[in-house]
Amino acid sequence: MNKRIIFHVDVNNAFLSWSAILLLKQGYSTDIRTIPAIIGGDESKRHGIVLAKSPIAKKMGIKTADTIYSAKKKCPGIKIFPPNHQWYAAQSRKFHQYLKQYSPVVEKYSIDEAFIDLTGTKYIYDDYIKLAYKIKDDIKNKFGFTVNVGVAHNMLCAKMASDFEKPDKVHTLFEDEVKTKMWPLPIEDLFMVGRSSSKILRSIGINTIGDLANSNIGILKKYFKNQAQFLLDSANGIDYTKVEKHDSKSESISTTETLVKDISDKEDLKDILFKQTDAVARQLRAKNKYCHVVAIIYKNSSFESYSKQVKLDNPTNDTNTIYKTVLHLLDISFKGEPIRLIGVRLANLSSAVVEQISLFNQEVKETNTSSDFQKIVDSLNNKFGNNTVIPASMKKTNH
DNA sequence: TCTGGGGTCCTAGGACCC
DNA sequence: TCTGGGGTCCTAGGACCC
Numbered sequence: 001m002n003k004r005i006i007f008h009v010d011v012n013n014a015f016l017s018w019s020a021i022l023l024l025k026q027g028y029s030t031d032i033r034t035i036p037a038i039i040g041g042d043e044s045k046r047h048g049i050v051l052a053k054s055p056i057a058k059k060m061g062i063k064t065a066d067t068i069y070s071a072k073k074k075c076p077g078i079k080i081f082p083p084n085h086q087w088y089a090a091q092s093r094k095f096h097q098y099l100k101q102y103s104p105v106v107e108k109y110s111i112d113e114a115f116i117d118l119t120g121t122k123y124i125y126d127d128y129i130k131l132a133y134k135i136k137d138d139i140k141n142k143f144g145f146t147v148n149v150g151v152a153h154n155m156l157c158a159k160m161a162s163d164f165e166k167p168d169k170v171h172t173l174f175e176d177e178v179k180t181k182m183w184p185l186p187i188e189d190l191f192m193v194g195r196s197s198s199k200i201l202r203s204i205g206i207n208t209i210g211d212l213a214n215s216n217i218g219i220l221k222k223y224f225k226n227q228a229q230f231l232l233d234s235a236n237g238i239d240y241t242k243v244e245k246h247d248s249k250s251e252s253i254s255t256t257e258t259l260v261k262d263i264s265d266k267e268d269l270k271d272i273l274f275k276q277t278d279a280v281a282r283q284l285r286a287k288n289k290y291c292h293v294v295a296i297i298y299k300n301s302s303f304e305s306y307s308k309q310v311k312l313d314n315p316t317n318d319t320n321t322i323y324k325t326v327l328h329l330l331d332i333s334f335k336g337e338p339i340r341l342i343g344v345r346l347a348n349l350s351s352a353v354v355e356q357i358s359l360f361n362q363e364v365k366e367t368n369t370s371s372d373f374q375k376i377v378d379s380l381n382n383k384f385g386n387n388t389v390i391p392a393s394m395k396k397t398n399h
Numbered sequence: 400t401c402t403g404g405g406g407t408c409c410t411a412g413g414a415c416c417c
Numbered sequence: 418t419c420t421g422g423g424g425t426c427c428t429a430g431g432a433c434c435c
Contacts, residue, residue, distance in 0.1 A: 014435090041403060043400045043401080044400065046400085046401085046402085046403085047403055047404095048400065048401065048402075048403085049401090049402065049403055051403080064435085065402085065403080066402090067400095067401045067402050068400085068401085068402095069400065069401050069402085070401075070402090109434090109435080110406095110434080110435045111435075112435075113435075191433095191434085192432090192433065192434080193433090194432060194433050194434085195432085195433090196431085196432060196433085197432080197433085225409095225410085226409080226410090227409085227432095250406095251406080251407065251408095252405090252406070252407080253405090253406095254404085254405065254406075255404080255405080256403085256404060256405080257403095257404090258402095258403060258404085293427095293428095295428095303402075305430080305431090306429080306430080307428090307429070307430080308428090308429085309427090309428065309429080310427095310428090311426090311427065311428090341403090341404095343404090
């Protein structure tokens with residue numbers, strides 16, 4: 001069997017690099033990639049975490065998702081810049097669009113990462129390392145930001161390889177390199193080993209990826225059950241996952257909002273939930289999908305998260321139907337306590353409506369014919385601003 | 400001035416059915 | 418009477434990713 005050939009392309013410090021480009025364009029004199037700098041949310045709105053950091057900031061111990069408070073402590077005088085998500089989305093589109101020319105099988109893994117499956121292209125590209133360098137340099141020259149490219153025979157190794165030395169580098173991680181390049185790394189560096197798993201692994205004397213690769217499956221199973229084999233395979237660089245272009249593979253749509261202040265008033269929560277429901281339902285209709293599950297998500301002032309969900313008899317994409325369900329979930333799950341974050345999630349998405357016919361209740365169900373009307377409303381709102389057309393029931397709450 | 404937002408996947412436990 | 422064993426569906430919560 002022929003070996004696959006997979007690239008993983010990863011934008012270096014994506015949000016920070018992209019902001020750097022925009023700032024330079026706007027006449028800002030410093031390239032923020034070259035100074036201690038971070039992209040961070042607004043602390044006064046309780047969005048105070050690090051979204052991206054410059055290489056120098058990283059050297060000073062600042063990590064993504066650190067609080068800005070702690071970043072300042074680690075690096076007094078650090079420059080903080082706000083995120084610009086629209087600009088990032090535009091950069092991301094250019095990046096992903098560019099990669100599509102090399103293979104029909106490109107997986108958008110995140111806003112700033114992609115996998116390319118180049119298997120079966122050896123008559124087009126005689127040297128894959130050269131190709132990796134070409135892609136890296138092209139992106140730098142065309143767009144002004146740098147990437148790392150990982151080259152391997154599977155997705156896991158390609159991803160691990162692109163994470164080696166940064167920025168602006170090409171790395172390989174083939175089978176015969178796993179032992180020398182991957183095994184010496186700390187266990188936290190292995191893809192899919194997070195805080196919780198690494199804590200357990202270190203407690204049983206597994207400190208490097210090599211330790212894990214050479215560990216006993218029986219012992220691993222005691223702690224990780226069905227995940228044990230996956231962990232052992234990963235540490236050995238084994239992975240059979242296929243690169244898939246899952247543009248339409250959406251499984252759920254959600255939105256959450258950390259409130260500027262904790263809210264414990266139910267009526268205030270209802271207003272927020274309506275806006276959120278409207279937003280996710282619109283996304284659902286834009287994808288021509290229907291949801292089967294509706295959920296409400298909370299985080300209280302003690303940072304405890306919980307949720308309540310329900311499965312609908314009939315899938316829907318109708319804002320009002322979903323909102324009624326959300327209100328019902330609120331009624332049966334809201335504890336009256338101060339809420340820090342609230343959100344709505346739509347899940348079990350399907351493309352077609354399958355009406356469930358009740359045996360006992362033959363009344364004709366209200367079907368999704370309102371969907372066409374809603375799409376017109378959506379397009380008006382998209383064109384003229386969010387509250388051009390709103391339901392009469394929400395009108396009173398216009399502040 | 401502590402701690403974002405959008406996702407996927409897995410597991411445990413209860414309800415229910417045969 | 419004193420407790421089976423499959424299986425599926427559903428919900429809640431948690432781990433992990435960027």
